[in-house]
Amino acid sequence: MTKTAKVLTALAAAAVLASPILAQQRRGGGGERVAPECRQEIIELCGRGRGELRTCLRDKYAELSEGCQSALRQRIEARTGAGARGEGAARSGALAPQQTLAYGSDPLQGLDLWVPEGKPAPLVLFVHGGGWKRGSKSNAMGRALPGHMVEQGYAFASIDYRLVPKNTVEEQAADVAAALAYLLKQAEALGIDRSRVVLTGHSAGAHLVALVGTDERYLKAVGLSFADIDGVLPNDGAAYDVPAQIEGAGPMMKETYAQAFGTDPARQKALSPIAHAAGPNAPAFLLIHVQREDGVAQNAALAEALKRAGTKVEVGSFAGEGLQGHAEINRRLGEADYPATPVVDAWLKKVFGA
Incomplete structure (x- = not known):
């Protein structure tokens, strides 16, 4: 560089x-x-x-x-x-996407796709963070991640989705499911193995993939089910129990959560992955997080709820505090010397049967 x-x-x-x-x-x-x-x-x-x-x-x-x-x-x-x-x-050092595709009619319903050469590859689909109201597939993930996934033999897709306040969190979860359905429908032409799929995302994206991985309605709306997903990998999320997260939030984040989730307790619960974790769920989860107090508590609670339902769940806890740690686990994931990278690699190999 x-x-x-x-x-x-x-x-x-x-x-x-x-x-x-x-x-x-x-x-x-x-x-x-x-x-x-x-x-x-x-x-x-x-x-x-x-x-x-x-x-x-x-x-x-x-x-x-x-x-x-x-x-x-x-x-x-x-x-x-x-x-x-x-x-x-x-932006040098990042592997440029091979294709940019539209999975819907809105300008934000697009995705970047990387696929390794050779036989059809398992798919890792990434959902960016940004408080449900900002962020982009182009700038809200670590530069090393796409290239690292391709080196591991996986297809990698990074999606945009419609943003709050113009659209709702429910529509964002629907966008995650729609992007997946679009890719799986064209899997053969794109070089994707549709039988091996993992959803991952950071921050708000972690919440969205956890929601899609616990509330099957979003997948069913696009003709899919939990049978179409092998695993879910939320990265440093802290809104798995929305009411609890709002209750403990500071003034700045309370405003963000209110904009995303509103004030209706029933809606907040419906958008909480932990409220759906009694099952059925996606087959396997890897919850990774740094040492933010709310993130530690939320990940532990979701892991326990998933375990009670009989869902396979692993937790990866890594160094890093506050916003700096929250950003670092996203920015550095995929770098060989970052501690979370080999943990994620080992879990993906196990889930994909590689």
Whole structure:
């Protein structure tokens, strides 16, 4: 990776924050620092405390919308002289998708697909995070993951889905099922082994795959069932019991949860994977998480509920705290020296019978 790329990836937030990002305008002229909608997005993601803002943005930069990322990159380039080369260099090291496909009519119902050469490959389908209201298949996962999955002999799909508040969490779970149905319908032409499938996702994406893996209605609506899935791998989710998560959330996240799940207790329960875990469920789960207090508790509760139902479940607990750990387990999964990678590899081999 070039020096420019390292600036744009490792120092993205800190460089911009050399002058306060929350200020409305430059003193003495010069126009706005960052567009108001981007400032608001950053506040929703990281809060208003400047001390925490630097670390939060550096760790969660990938969860910002593409427009906000572009605005920040432009400010970095202006400060570092990186110029127009920056964006391409920042994305170097990632394996480019072989195909970008539409699984629905909405612009956000699209997916990127990587397939290894040779015989039909087991499918790993990834669902990005971003608080149910932001994120993208292109920027909300670690750069190493697609290439690593292909090296392991798996097809890998990263999907977009419709976002809150324009759409609902129910529609997002429906999008996960629809994307899977689209791929399995064309499995032979795409080089996918439709008999071996795992769903995975990070953060909000972890919640969505856990919901689809415990509430079969979403799969049945597209002509599938739990028989079409071999396993579910939620990565550092913390909304498996939505009412409990809302109860313990701070002001910033409470607002995010209220926007996603509303205030109706019955709806919150219906969108809680733990409420459906009594079974039937997808055949096997691997719950991986870092040491966030709410995440640890939520993963333990879901694991226990799945075990009581007789579902095969394993838990992987890894170092990392707060937002930094939450971002790292997503950003680094697929890197050979990251501890979660061999755990995930071993579980996938077992689930796929490789």
